[in-house]
Amino acid sequence: MDDDDLVSSAVQLDAVGQRSVVLAQGRAPDLDHDRSIVGRCIHGCKRNRRPNRRRQGRTRYRxxxxxxxxxxxxxxxxxxxxxxxxxxxxxxxxxxxxxxxxxxxxxxxxxxxxxxxxxxxxxxxxxxxxxxxxxxxxxxxxxxxxxxxxxxxxxxxxxxxxxxxxxxxxxxxxxxxxxxxxxxxxxxxxxxxxxxxxxxxxxxxxxxxxxxxxxxxxxxxxxxxxxxxxxxxxGKRPRFTGSREEASGEGNAHPVTQWLFDSRQRIDAGEWRLRLEGEVAQPLLLTLDEVSAIARHRATATLDCTGGWYTIQDWSGLLLSELLDIASPSQNAESVVIESVTGFNRRFSVSEADRLLLATHIKGEPLSTGHGYPLRLVAPGHRGYNWVKWVTRIEVSSMPSWWQSPLPLQ
CATH class of the missing domain: 1.20.120 (Four Helix Bundle (Hemerythrin (Met), subunit A))
Structure with a gap:
């Protein structure tokens, strides 16, 4: 027996039941009433057979x-x-x-x-x-x-x-x-x-x-x-930082960028001075000629900028440790602060001094204005914002090297 036969049987049984009650009470059958009963039964049965779309939607959603x-x-x-x-x-x-x-x-x-x-x-x-x-x-x-x-x-x-x-x-x-x-x-x-x-x-x-x-x-x-x-x-496969290589070995041709609110500086070489002070026995004040006279170190280092590029260049200048040897840091010295003429600065551990280069040249030519002339820091293993440009002051400090914001706020 199919579903339609079941519906028909249910309608007939319900209609017969209703008719029996009418006859038992001695009343004449009402054909219109019977038709309404049949209609309600058919509608109810079809409604029960109809799928509940809202329920199905909730099931799919769950x-x-x-x-x-x-x-x-x-x-x-x-x-x-x-x-x-x-x-x-x-x-x-x-x-x-x-x-x-x-x-x-x-x-x-x-x-x-x-x-x-x-x-x-x-x-x-x-x-x-x-x-x-x-x-x-x-x-x-x-x-x-x-x-x-x-x-x-x-x-x-x-x-x-x-x-x-x-x-x-x-x-x-x-x-x-x-x-x-x-x-x-x-x-x-x-x-x-x-x-x-x-x-x-x-x-x-x-x-x-x-x-x-x-x-x-x-x-x-x-x-x-x-x-x-x-x-x-x-292009070439990116570095582990995601940065892409640009202008490696091309000297000053690599991109020029500044961190946040820092701005490009034009320095008069005749008036520029490098000051080294703080926890040292012998503070220093050097001209560009004096710095150049002791700048004999060369190194190949990777500058990895947080802007998404990196470049591998040959840098030349003097190691920070060479200046510290002249100035004789005290036993309290823990860190070194490298500061730009703009006030931008970064702090490093004294133990890193023999790996930090104060560069005056790149690929045998003087640094361009955009790349930090006359002196910039080369800090291998550090991201580009740590490579301070236009260096003018070095402070030897008793504070630990982590005593600074992780990212520059200048």
Whole structure:
């Protein structure tokens, strides 16, 4: 017996029952009433057979990542990205390569979460419509997309820049960093106002949730490896920091950059002086001719800029340790502060003095104005912002070398 026969039988039984009651009460059958009974029975049976679309939708939705879990996962990964991105600026040696791996995998894992987040946003718009806070959400989404797209393009292409009014030429990596920092505060405000604050254990502890997170991680690893494999097609393989090689061995032809608010200086060689003071027995005040007379050391070193490029050059000048030997540091000396005419400065351990070069020439020619003439610091193993330009003062200090902000604030 098929479903239609069952419906017909149910209708007949119900109609017969109703008719029996009528006859028992001595009343004449009402044909219109019988027809209404039959109609209700047919409608009820068909309604029970009809699939519950809302229930099916909820079932399908539970199979994907819940809004609460998705939002918390995105917030966690963005926090990892911000922290690892800032730390990566301080890493100049291969031992810290894991920081760049973490940043890359975390960034590409966000791509997978964006798919789930897109569904959540659409459901929210369908349910609530456009509200006053929609504008803020759109701005946040644009910043989020800008961070992901610029980071992805840089990982694959490694080149490209835009002319920013009032600033000048800005590389993709710098744009990526700027947008990432700009995203931080709006995201915190949005999360505090809109996202659920309570994390449920079931969102991440059950097997299905674990598989989802594992899949997100696999997507991140696969995309990161794919970007790394595609990167050499855009030029030479990037360094472990992600930087691409530019103008190696070409002297002053490599890019000219400054950190944040620092500005290019034009120094009069006749008036310039190098002052060495602090925890020393013999303070020094040297002219450029006096510095050049003792500048006999040469070294090949890699300048790795946080703007996304690196260059390998031959530098010549004098070791910082040679100046310290003349000045005789006291037993309290712990660090050395190298300062520019602009006030920009960085602190190093005294134990590094024999590896720090005060350069006057690059590839046999004097430094250009943009590259720090007449004297700049060459600090192998440190990122480019530590290579202080236009050096004019050296202070030997009793403070430890870590007594400074990890990233310059000047």
């Amino acid at each position: 199979r994907s990542m819940s809004p609460r879990a998705t939002n918390h996962a995105i917030l966690f990964l963005l926090s990892v990205e911000l922290l690892s991105g800032l730390i990566s600026f301080t890493v100049g040696r291969p031992q810290g390569e894991w920081v760049f791996w973490l940043h890359g995998i975390g960034g590409f894992s966000l791509v997978g979460l964006v798919i789930w987040k897109y569904r959540i946003v659409l459901r929210s718009f369908h349910r609530r419509g456009v509200a006053s806070e929609t504008v803020g959400s759109i701005v946040l989404a644009l910043l989020f997309f800008g961070v992901l797209s610029t980071g992805t393009l840089w990982a694959i292409i490694g080149r490209g820049s835009l002319d920013i009014p009032g600033y000048g030429n800005m590389r993709l990596l710098v744009i990526h960093t700027t947008l990432g920092l700009a995203l931080t505060i709006p995201l915190i405000v949005h999360a505090a106002m809109r996202w659920p604050r309570r994390v449920r254990r079931s969102d991440f502890a059950n097997r299905r949730a674990a598989l989802r997170l594992f899949a997100v991680g696999l997507v991140g690893v696969a995309l990161w490896q794919g970007a790394s494999a595609a990167a050499p097609t855009a």
